[in-house]
Amino acid sequence: MKIYVVRHGETAWNKEEVFRGRKDVLLNDRGVGQAERTGRFFAGKKVSLICSSPLSRARQTASEIGKSCNVAVKVDDAFIDMDFGRWEGLSLPAVRKAFPESFETWRNNPHRFCIEGSETLTRVRSRSMKGLRQAISTVPKDDPSEPVIIIVTHRVICKLLALHFLGVSNRFFWKVKCDPASITLAEQAGGEMVLSMLNQTLHLQEPSDNMEYRDF
Secondary structure, X not given: XXXXXXXOOOEXXXXXXXXXXXXXXXXXXHHHHHHHHHHHXXXXXXXXXXXXXXXXXXXXXXXXXXXXXXXXXXXXXXXXXXXXXXXXXXXXXXXXXXXXXXXXXXXXXXXXXXXXXXXXXXXXXXXHHHHXXXXXXXXOOOOOOOOEEEEEEOHXXXXXXXXXXXXXXXXXXXXXXXXXXXEEEEEEEOOEEEEEEEEEOOOOOOOOOOOOOOXX
């Protein structure tokens, strides 16, 4: 089995470093182009299932993949972005100024992050893993070809799934980077999933799209 974890393309709030969370922000022009090229990466691949976060930026990206694979996209709330509570819609500098203590925790001890109205990484990882197990269980067991699952989601979920494949805790959240429209791959080896590709962006061929991103 192969599991591809895809982060949605760029939005204006990615570029401007504004916390997104559950806010339904559309892809910007660059993000649309990234989604199209991500779709082409999967063209011709035999895909068993495509799951997407319900937020528009993920569904736009998943739609391009679905068109290339001729597979319908299943929307799954398990892969929605982390709820950042009062931080959503605020810029990075604004959050740093208004919530200095909790921001310090987020940057240095993310596994301990907890503010009123937000999710914790533990909660997000738990629901994401439940969604992953459910996705795996829906793949037909009698299919002779290797099952391929694609999950289109958000930065936090991409990171947490990568940490799961590596078998490490949420305290290593900042040790993993997942850029917009990046592709991460885990493959089954024996009874375990092995991380074989992380934050791959070579499919974004245009120089303007293959840009350097801060981890946001």
